[in-house]
Amino acid sequence: MGIDVIIQNQVHKQIEVLTGGALESMSGVVSNAPSGSLLWGIHKHADTMFNAKQLDALIEEIAALSPRNDIERELFAMLSNAAEFAIRQRGYIWFSGD
Numbered sequence: 001m002g003i004d005v006i007i008q009n010q011v012h013k014q015i016e017v018l019t020g021g022a023l024e025s026m027s028g029v030v031s032n033a034p035s036g037s038l039l040w041g042i043h044k045h046a047d048t049m050f051n052a053k054q055l056d057a058l059i060e061e062i063a064a065l066s067p068r069n070d071i072e073r074e075l076f077a078m079l080s081n082a083a084e085f086a087i088r089q090r091g092y093i094w095f096s097g098d
Contacts, residue, residue, distance in 0.1 A: 002027055003044060004096040007082055009089045018082055022074035029075060037061055048095040055083040055093060 003026040005018040033039035038058045042048045050058060062080050067073040086093050 002098065003030065003042065005079070005082060006094040006096060007086045007089070007091060008094055009091040012092065015089065015091070016082075016085070018078055020074070020078065022071050022078055025071045025075050029072060042095045043097050045097045047097065050083075050093050050095075052087045052090060052092075055087050058093075059083050 002024055005023065005026070006014055007016040007018070009015050027044050030039055030042045030044055033042075038050065038054060038061055059080050062076045062083075065076060067076055082093055
């Protein structure tokens with residue numbers, strides 16, 4: 001499997017689950033993320049949830065990264081778009097590891 005990415009609204013109701021081949025690279029991105037970063041803090045085998053304030057920081061963090069290939073570029077765009085959507089919903093992103 002991998003890391004599922006779920007957008008929730010402010011009462012933690014699931015409103016979208018991200019899908020696509022780029023998500024297969026999520027575990028690798030997490031493993032290679034800079035120590036102490038939000039991406040580094042995503043647990044590959046458990047649950048991690050970010051609130052709106054953390055999502056703002058995640059968007060900035062992703063913008064500063066250099067994708068190693070087109071798949072990572074697509075993943076970073078998906079995560080940034082998901083974070084922006086969750087913020088507009090005053091919600092969360094839940095990362096559900098294996």
